[in-house]
Amino acid sequence: MKPNAAIKSPARPVTRAPFVDSTPLLLDPAALRRRAAEDGYLFFKRFLPADHVMELRAAILAVTDRYGWRASGQDRFGGRLNRAVTDKIPDEEIGTWGTGDACYREVQKLRAFHQFPHHPRLLALYRTLLQEDVLVHARTIARMIVPHPANFPTPPHQDYPYVQGSASTWTCWTPLGDCPRALGGLSVLRGSHRAGHLPVEPTKGAVRFGVKLCPWETEWMEGDYAAGDILTFNSLVVHKALRAEDREHLRLSLDVRYQAMSEPVEQGSLRPHLPDLTWKEVYAQWAENDELKYYWRKLPLKFRPWDEVCLHPKRRIC
Numbered sequence: 184m185k186p187n188a189a190i191k192s193p194a195r196p197v198t199r200a201p202f203v204d205s206t207p208l209l210l211d212p213a214a215l216r217r218r219a220a221e222d223g224y225l226f227f228k229r230f231l232p233a234d235h236v237m238e239l240r241a242a243i244l245a246v247t248d249r250y251g252w253r254a255s256g257q258d259r260f261g262g263r264l265n266r267a268v269t270d271k272i273p274d275e276e277i278g279t280w281g282t283g284d285a286c287y288r289e290v291q292k293l294r295a296f297h298q299f300p301h302h303p304r305l306l307a308l309y310r311t312l313l314q315e316d317v318l319v320h321a322r323t324i325a326r327m328i329v330p331h332p333a334n335f336p337t338p339p340h341q342d343y344p345y346v347q348g349s350a351s352t353w354t355c356w357t358p359l360g361d362c363p364r365a366l367g368g369l370s371v372l373r374g375s376h377r378a379g380h381l382p383v384e385p386t387k388g389a390v391r392f393g394v395k396l397c398p399w400e401t402e403w404m405e406g407d408y409a410a411g412d413i414l415t416f417n418s419l420v421v422h423k424a425l426r427a428e429d430r431e432h433l434r435l436s437l438d439v440r441y442q443a444m445s446e447p448v449e450q451g452s453l454r455p456h457l458p459d460l461t462w463k464e465v466y467a468q469w470a471e472n473d474e475l476k477y478y479w480r481k482l483p484l485k486f487r488p489w490d491e492v493c494l495h496p497k498r499r500i501c
């Protein structure tokens with residue numbers, strides 16, 4: 184029977200439940216895929232070695248030190264900010280990544296930053312989930328979120344309109360260091376991918392357009408992340424950042440995307456995150472014959488052109 188669009192689920196109270204740790208399902212791939220299909224998200228505690236995560240954190244913090252953003256008197260992993268400096272970053276320099284452009288540009292040139300998404304544990308996870316060879320999107324994004332009037336918590340949205348290519352793309356959101364709720368970590372709306380690609384409306388925050396939620400879409404999952412935890416979700420899953428109550432520390436995290444190699448990819452997913460940054464500039468200080476450079480050019484990829492219509496605001500009737 185065709186679903187009747189006029190019949191709506193009743194409104195429900197908003198719930199905030201803790202992430203379900205899917206680590207035990209890593210031993211049972213079929214059950215893992217069933218949970219992924221049902222919930223649209225998977226959370227894994229201590230999935231990556233914490234010291235590996237912390238090394239990338241330290242490398243990024245070392246870049247921020249060149250701008251004087253960290254308070255003095257902490258080790259190379261400490262994220263306490265020098266608010267006297269970060270508060271003065273001009274509004275127009277704060278990008279969707281949460282901080283000034285010049286610093287982010289330097290982070291985008293770190294080899295460790297681009298190597299991170301290729302960690303063997305991540306590749307094995309997506310191979311299990313997608314059941315074929317995996318394409319790692321080259322457009323890795325760091326969120327370096329400082330408390331600042333120009334920063335807004337990431338609003339509820341789906342990644343699909345921004346990533347396009349294949350709707351079966353998965354995002355991996357990784358905090359670089361411990362990220363308690365007070366730092367504004369990511370939260371997902373369980374099972375929201377089953378509603379399909381939703382109309383969007385203009386918003387503020389990391390994305391220009393978000394989704395309007397209907398009164399029955401209330402089942403938010405969240406948690407206090409530790410270094411090494413990962414949250415992964417299908418590109419149709421609605422997600423948002425929690426409001427950051429902590430106004431003294433940097434929130435550092437990565438978003439990376441993975442898809443099946445046989446599915447089409449949109450070219451933008453293979454470009455650096457800053458539109459005017461080229462791979463030539465990114466690679467300028469890397470070894471001449473570095474294998475990671477332009478790795479996707481050796482792969483048998485299919486492309487799907489960008490569809491601007493995906494981003495045109497349309498009202499959602501609930």
Ligand SMILES: O=C(O)CCC(=O)C(=O)O
Binds near residue numbers: 355369389437438
């Ligand atoms: O970290 C954030 O605030 C936004 C991340 C996000 O929306 C994503 O990973 O798709």
